[in-house]
Each structure stands twice: as structure tokens, then as C-alpha cells.
Amino acid sequence: MEETVEEHLIGAKIKVFYGTFIDTPFIGKLRVRQHTAVGVNENGTIVFIKENCESPDIALLEYNPDININDNVEFINKQCEKEYSTFFFPGFIDTHIHASQYPNSGIFGNTTLLDWLTKYTFPLEASLKDLSIAHKVYTKVVERTLSNGTTTAAYYTTIDPESTKLMAKICSERGQRALIGKVCMDRNSPDTYQESTHESLESSDEVIAYIRNTLKDPKILPILTPRFAPTCSCELMKGLSKLAQSYDNLHIQTHLSENLKEIDWVKELFPDCSSYTDVYYKYGLLTNKTILAHCVHLSNPEIELIKTAGAGVAHCPIANTSLSSGECHVRKLIDEGVNVGLGTDVSGGFSSSILVTARQAHLVSRHLSMKFEDEVDKDHMKLSVVDALYLGTQGGANVLNMGDKLGTFDVGKKFDSQLININSEYDPVDIFHWQVPSENNDSFTMEEIISKWFFNGDDRNTINVWVDGSQIL
């Protein structure tokens, strides 16, 4: 017999999270909701939110008066006496990270992009063909990103399909939401780390088939990954574009306009294209599901192309400083209507934490502002703490074309969350008693408390993590 909708609701399991919820629904906006109950169904989707309610069971019964509270409900009560100190915050979204480069975090010396690739990066990536090494590295990077509150990541692996499948399996088993991309590069690469055009396309297809038909975890998605134009032939890029279309618009990720020498090289390699961005446009790789890492030196027509395509930018401020690439004009991109999120870009970036990356985005925007004469322009270039947190959550979700599913706490979205505690014995934030938000004039606002966490916090403050409503840390 078919269940009625009501019977289904009565029998269904539900989790009700209760406490303080903080998120950034749009750039510049910090939303703080206290004494709030958030109901999450078995699929990990938020089904109700009730603000300012005395207890979570009242909110639940309002949502469904017939529910059997004893059997079908799990309450996760994190409302503390010290309301300011423990709060749910959306899981961070890393829109650009090379899982395979994790062992080199912090190793870049004085190199810049092209010699860094040759000296450090290609040899390391090649070594992950050994599955036992790949297993160690990939297990560690997933553990590390999760402990820093990253619930979704767009990963690059290497050119090797077997270890790429292993990475997808590790993410699935550990419960992280991930886009997994086998790197494609069929020219201008070392002999020991290069594939033919045919191999690159075949093995990309093999990884897609594994993720879709064998792994079958809806949280794990394949993403086509032409490394960057200099290492991809026109045939390869055309082939990948076809592959993306044949699977109903697959995600694509690549690098764009990171370093001036790289840009000159692209001009030489593609004399028929009007710009670096035009290369990806011409070969069908610029879609509303394309993630473009860096975008430091874009011209106005390139920004227009990206905007029209609906592609997103992964801003990687740590890597851009470490490899001396330049400063991305994040505010300008946002003003022009381009989606921007944050990428750790491990190991061009030395940290796998989006909180550290957001901090760096904040600082880089101040360096950029110093180049402007006009006081209004100077100020406008600066990203606030709240802006940077937006980029690490909802901004990133928009870049992945998942803005309606991830990034904030709203009905219909997935419950991907971290629980932040900024008043535990070993935490590094150090809020003093007179700073605790209260009626007292000297106390801090919640925005100031968030600012202390933003600049001083680390993984010790991320005490739990949920993806799709399931606790995984």
C-alpha cells in the first residue's frame, strides 16, 4: 500500500539542531540567529527553521504536530549559557585545491609559477602513481580539510586515473562532499608526467564512469580538469568540451591568468585567440559550471566573457602571494557580477584552511587598496571580515553552481555545517569577560566576536562537522 504524505512524515527520522546559527546570505551581510531550531530530514535537507524559540521540540511540533518525538527525532542541542561562544557556521567551501600537492605545503622557496611547476609540483604529482603513496596523501588531506571545517572541496588529483578513483573513494568513505578531477595535460610537460590526447580523454571518461556508476555517492561529482591552456592541446580541450556536453554539462576546472609569463606563453601558443580567457571560450570550456582559478590579470573584455558564460572564479590569495603572481581584483569582479569563491590552492597555497585563506583575502585586498589614489576607491577595494567569510561559504557555493543547495542555513538547502566554539580551554581566540556580548556598553557585538575568531581562530575552534546532516567530525 502506498504511504500517504502524512504517514511518511510521521515515520520519517528527523534531526533538530538547536542553538545559534550564523551565516552570510549575501556579500557584506552577517546573519545571526539565536535560540534557533533547524530541522533536517533523512536526506540531509533543511526542512524548517524557527528563530527565537524557547525549545526545539516546540518548533518541531509546529512543523509536524503528529511526529513521534521519542522514536523518530534526534535533538542536537548546542544552546549554551554562553550564547556567543558556540555557534553553527556553514561548512567552508574550497573551490580550488590540489590534493596531490599536499605533501609540498609550505615548500616553494623563491620560485614563481612556471619554475615552481617544474621544480616541485610535477615530480610530486608523478610520484602519486604509487597507490600506497596516493592513499597516504589523500587520506591525510581529506582529514586535514575536514578538521578545518571544509565540507565541500573541488579537488585536482594527478593525471593517473587509478589514484584519482582512490581519492573519490576516500572522500566518499570519509563523508566529505567533493568534486574530483583527474588532471589532463598532453603537452609541454615532462616526459615522466605526460599523457597522450587519447589517454587523457579515455581516462577522464573512465573516472567519470567510476564515480557515477560504481561509487554512486551523490556527494561525489566528477569534474573535468584541463590543467591550464599551456599544457593542453586544442584537440584535448575540444574533446573535454564534448565530454562535458555528453554528460549533460559536467563541471570543469582549470587555471586562468595567474602569472604574467604564463599569459605571454598562452599568447604565443594561441595566436588566434584574443586573450587567455578567449582560449577557453573558443574551445568550449567556459560554461556556468566552470571554475577558473586565480584570474589575477584579467582585462575588461575577459571579465565580460566570464560573466556572460556564468563561470566562477576561485580566488587563491595565499598562492598568489606565495608565488608572487599578483593581486586579484576581487571587488571589481564582484561589482561586475562575476561569482567569486575562495581556493586554498594547496600547495601553491601553504594552508589547507579556508579560514586562513579568507584572512589572506582580507589582507591582500588591503594591499590592493594601497595602489589606488582616490580615498573612496581605496576603501571600496577592501574586503570586510564578513565579505571574506561570504566568499568562503555562499560565494563558493555559487562558483560551484550549487548556490541553491549549499552555503547558508535556509530551508531546502543541505545541512553542511561546522560547530564553532570560541570559549574552550585550549582555543586561541581569548575572549575576555568584558568583551562578552551583553547589554553592557563596553561589550562586543557578535560581528566583533566573529572578527576575533576570523583573525585568531583555527581548527581547535571547529569542534564538529556535519555533511548532509550526518556528523563526520
Ligand SMILES: Nc1nc2[nH]cnc2c(=O)[nH]1
Ligand atoms: N597554482 C597553480 N597554478 C597552476 N597552473 C597550472 N598548474 C598549476 C598548479 O598546479 N598550481
Ligand SMILES: [Zn+2]
Ligand atoms: Zn591550482
